[in-house]
Amino acid sequence: MGCRKHDEESGSCVCDAVTAIKKAQDEVDNNGRGDCRNNCFNSLLSPNGNNNGLDTVPFILQTKKGEYFYSVGAIGRNDCFQTIFFRVESVDEDNCCATLSMLRPDSDLDFDKCCVDPTSICDVDELERTRYCIEVDLDCFCTIQCLDPDLVGDIDHHCK
Template sequence: MGCRKHDSDAGSCVCDAVVAIKEAQDAVDDRSDCRNSCFNNLLSPTGNNNGLDTVPFVLQNKKGNYFFATGALGRDDCFQTVFFRVEKVDEKNCCATLSLLRPDNDLEFTDCCVDPESLCDIDELERTRFCIEVDLDCFCAIQCLDPNLVGDIDKHKCK
């Protein structure tokens, strides 16, 4: 269960942030002066977006655990990640399609959760075509990351 009650008229800050990220990715538009804000623009200071089209982010539940997903299940290149890119958002139901961003290093897990210290070793994220559907009301925190972390989309094609 998420942080807010489903019968609440108050919005969901995570849902609102994901909607804004999607809009920023689509428009590559200036949203804020905050360096790591979810509303930060994808443009460089020179006005050239350098091909940046992704605001990577991580999500946390109300216990503070990072949400993670597995890509390429059943294949040799299977991976786990806590890094995502929004692809589609259903604002009415606060659901989203997220693509998995593959980290350049394997994440370390302790029991059920990713070890937060292993996140500090990530230098680059690779876009993939592996996606999941999520209910954004199930998350309490979102942290946006530097768009420069994200490289080109991978060569792995979903069938």
């Protein structure tokens, strides 16, 4: 269960937001335009239907304790990285679980033991898509912050 108590009718705000992000990304993938009005997605789709190649709404999640959620990609490789930036790949709306791909930041994030230093986030100028994915229970998060889709570059082609 998320931060607030909810029932099946009221849903989870983070789950609902991630589901809406996925639908916006799918709309761009399907026909390059959509009918999104939420400020989380409005810069992904331009008014004239041209998405300028943008197909990702990057976002950050925070835990119930207010800590940034992070994951590690490319474990066991020399290009291992830590990230707090994600792209939704799929959502199971019934269970509020999602597959997220990790977005690699162009600068290293500073971690103090378990937590990212928020000031290091400001040094990130670009995010690179990767093929490294994780499965998450969206009910475990209290906050989602959407970021500018212009931050995301092409997919990292050296990842397998």
